[in-house]
Amino acid sequence: MRQLSYSEAIREALRLEMRRDSNVFILGEDVGQFGGCFGVTGDLWKEFGEDRVRDTPISETAIIGTAVGAAVTGMRPVAEIMFCDFLTVCMDQLVNQAAKMRYMFGGKAVVPLTVRTPVGGGISAAAQHSQSLEAWFTHVPGLKVVMPSTAADAKGLLTAAIRDDNPVMFFEHKLLYPVKGDVPEGEYVIPLGQADVKREGSDVTVIATSIMVNRALEAAEALAAEGISLEVIDPRTLVPLDEETILASVEKTGRVVIAHEAVTRSGFGAEIAAIIAEKALDYLDAPIKRVGSKPAPIPFSGVLEQFVLPGSQDIIAAVKELV
Amino acid sequence: MEKEKLVDLYRQMVRVRQFETKVSELFAQGKIPGFVHLYIGEEATAVGACANLRPDDYITSTHRGHGHCLAKGGDMKLMMAELFGKKTGYCKGKGGSMHIADMDVGILGANGIVGGGLGIAPGAGLSAKLRGTDQVTACFFGDGASNQTTFHEGINIASIWRLPVIFICENNQYGISLHQSKHQRVADVADRAVAYGIPGVVVDGNDVMAVYEAVGEAVKRARAGEGPTLIEAKTYRWHGHFEGDPTVYRSEKELAEWKERCPILRFGKHLVEMGVATEQELDTIKAEVDNEVEEAVRFAEESPLPVPEEALEDIYA
Ligand SMILES: Cc1ncc(C[n+]2csc(CCOP(=O)(O)OP(=O)(O)O)c2C)c(N)n1
Ligand SMILES: [Mg+2]
Numbered sequence: 001m002r003q004l005s006y007s008e009a010i011r012e013a014l015r016l017e018m019r020r021d022s023n024v025f026i027l028g029e030d031v032g033q034f035g036g037c038f039g040v041t042g043d044l045w046k047e048f049g050e051d052r053v054r055d056t057p058i059s060e061t062a063i064i065g066t067a068v069g070a071a072v073t074g075m076r077p078v079a080e081i082m083f084c085d086f087l088t089v090c091m092d093q094l095v096n097q098a099a100k101m102r103y104m105f106g107g108k109a110v111v112p113l114t115v116r117t118p119v120g121g122g123i124s125a126a127a128q129h130s131q132s133l134e135a136w137f138t139h140v141p142g143l144k145v146v147m148p149s150t151a152a153d154a155k156g157l158l159t160a161a162i163r164d165d166n167p168v169m170f171f172e173h174k175l176l177y178p179v180k181g182d183v184p185e186g187e188y189v190i191p192l193g194q195a196d197v198k199r200e201g202s203d204v205t206v207i208a209t210s211i212m213v214n215r216a217l218e219a220a221e222a223l224a225a226e227g228i229s230l231e232v233i234d235p236r237t238l239v240p241l242d243e244e245t246i247l248a249s250v251e252k253t254g255r256v257v258i259a260h261e262a263v264t265r266s267g268f269g270a271e272i273a274a275i276i277a278e279k280a281l282d283y284l285d286a287p288i289k290r291v292g293s294k295p296a297p298i299p300f301s302g303v304l305e306q307f308v309l310p311g312s313q314d315i316i317a318a319v320k321e322l323v
Numbered sequence: 324m325e326k327e328k329l330v331d332l333y334r335q336m337v338r339v340r341q342f343e344t345k346v347s348e349l350f351a352q353g354k355i356p357g358f359v360h361l362y363i364g365e366e367a368t369a370v371g372a373c374a375n376l377r378p379d380d381y382i383t384s385t386h387r388g389h390g391h392c393l394a395k396g397g398d399m400k401l402m403m404a405e406l407f408g409k410k411t412g413y414c415k416g417k418g419g420s421m422h423i424a425d426m427d428v429g430i431l432g433a434n435g436i437v438g439g440g441l442g443i444a445p446g447a448g449l450s451a452k453l454r455g456t457d458q459v460t461a462c463f464f465g466d467g468a469s470n471q472t473t474f475h476e477g478i479n480i481a482s483i484w485r486l487p488v489i490f491i492c493e494n495n496q497y498g499i500s501l502h503q504s505k506h507q508r509v510a511d512v513a514d515r516a517v518a519y520g521i522p523g524v525v526v527d528g529n530d531v532m533a534v535y536e537a538v539g540e541a542v543k544r545a546r547a548g549e550g551p552t553l554i555e556a557k558t559y560r561w562h563g564h565f566e567g568d569p570t571v572y573r574s575e576k577e578l579a580e581w582k583e584r585c586p587i588l589r590f591g592k593h594l595v596e597m598g599v600a601t602e603q604e605l606d607t608i609k610a611e612v613d614n615e616v617e618e619a620v621r622f623a624e625e626s627p628l629p630v631p632e633e634a635l636e637d638i639y640a
Pocket of ligand 1: 029058060082086089360386387435436437438464465466467468469493495497498499564
């Protein structure tokens with residue numbers, strides 16, 4: 001199959017959806033001629049023009065506010081927030097406005113809004129440009145939360161997000177942008193709420209999100225050599241969450257490691273662990289283990305940053321405590 | 324102004340220029356990680372502004388903060404070590420370029436959030452007022468930052484409470500790739516002062532004396548309890564937004580025109596014409612600063628990296 005990078009796959013989804021539906025448009029900082037801070041929107045402005053690939057002032061509140069206003073009146077905006085850390089600047093428009101409008105208005109409004117934003121560390125960008133804040137948004141009823149780990153998933157899920165009639169938070173990982181993978185050509189939609197078993201195994205279930213899926217696959221490869229078989233599950237969307245696939249795997253293995261790059265404390269892993277504890281305690285042969293960032297802001301210096309961020313060796317260590 | 328002070332303004336600008344030039348080289352060599360945003364071309368603004376400040380006055384800075392930090396009395400060695408991610412750096416390697424701070428000389432931090440300082444500066448002003456001191460706070464921010472909510476909210480609260488804050492907009496014409504004419508309808512950010520009932524002043528940000536005088540007036544007002552001023556310094560960054568930016572959004576011609584207006588060349592020429600300094604004296608300053616920069620690099624290179632576990636220190640007081 002044809003290979004695309006994660007960022008090319010995202011761009012392809014944007015391009016196809018913009019061709020298909022004239023109500024879809026992009027807005028964000030430097031998304032036009034500049035092509036986006038991480039080059040994701042690339043040359044889209046050439047095909048669609050400045051009206052549909054709109055450069056905004058540095059005004060995150062206005063970016064999301066404008067997107068919400070446009071969405072509720074018939075458009076289908078895709079807003080880019082340059083780093084997920086800057087979502088903090090526009091939280092009201094997301095959390096109090098976008099997420100709740102439909103409900104507060106008795107189901108009479110639709111807010112078909114997609115917010116794309118990169119998470120993650122690993123590039124010495126320090127504490128205000130490296131966070132993974134996805135869990136915050138899973139706590140807000142009304143928002144959907146998507147977090148792809150591969151190029152193909154990014155294309156299929158972004159297409160679904162854009163077509164969805166709800167506000168969808170779409171978290172990309174900045175280290176994944178150049179990573180290539182097979183991506184189906186033409187229209188490709190992955191329904192929100194379907195997990196993917198990235199590797200089948202029998203001893204331990206590793207539920208991983210975003211870049212930690214790659215780390216889990218590395219760990220699986222390394223442990224296979226030692227005769228330990230990991231099953232790697234990528235939920236792909238956190239809200240809605242495919243509990244069934246997760247619970248089925250837990251039933252099979254009886255052992256669980258949950259891995260995400262966000263700080264472990266109150267990360268989405270806590271929610272997954274709670275669901276397993278509530279619904280699958282009988283299947284468990286060992287305590288649930290969580291792997292995530294240590295509880296610190298992301299530091300600048302590489303040695304410190306690598307210490308704080310989780311890696312495949314942390315997954316391996318967690319697995320070894322279970323088997 | 325006395326001769327020493329004039330010559331010192333020149334030296335400070337050269338320090339910023341040479342520091343940044345070295346950082347650019349080191350970044351290209353892969354010795355400095357992360358994002359660096361250089362101040363080359365804008366030196367007169369930080370230097371002219373900070374020449375009015377006392378060590379106990381405050382500044383809030385930006386992602387493009389090296390110039391502010393040096394001009395406010397920051398230690399070049401500690402800055403360079405921080406850029407290298409070393410334990411001896413200003414932030415023990417935790418902050419990097421975008422978070423350099425020195426609480427001892429009133430540098431309340433560079434900032435990775437555009438507009439972040441516009442929120443904090445009024446608070447430092449309020450604190451000085453409540454504590455009954457005459458300290459002032461200079462708040463540096465870009466033209467791009469003037470479209471953030473904190474611009475409106477910060478200046479408004481400073482104006483109603485007559486806080487001793489000098490808001491200094493460094494209008495270098497761009498917020499990353501977006502020219503000012505595409506991100507706001509006004510040509511002069513200073514016009515917005517009207518909305519807050521405070522003075523708004525436009526100044527040539529490449530003329531160190533002009534900046535010095537405009538900020539001097541504002542500092543006087545602030546110390547006298549007359550409240551904030553909004554100053555807009557028109558200037559230009561010579562390098563890309565960050566090191567590595569291909570700058571597709573601007574022309575070589577535009578850059579060349581601004582280089583003609585180099586704040587350092589201009590002021591040097593002025594000093595020589597006024598008989599304040601000779602060419603040789605200026606050359607000596609450059610050579611001395613070169614040494615200072617080399618020293619800083621040596622210090623940074625020879626310093627140890629932090630120990631990984633230190634990542635978990637300094638989170639709470
Ligand atoms: C809240 C927030 N939004 C966006 C960014 C990304 N960003 C960093 S610098 C910058 C441009 C800032 O422009 P300006 O304020 O004019 O300062 P200049 O870089 O020109 O000095 C942008 C958009 C950020 N760091 N913080
Ligand atoms: Mg600017």
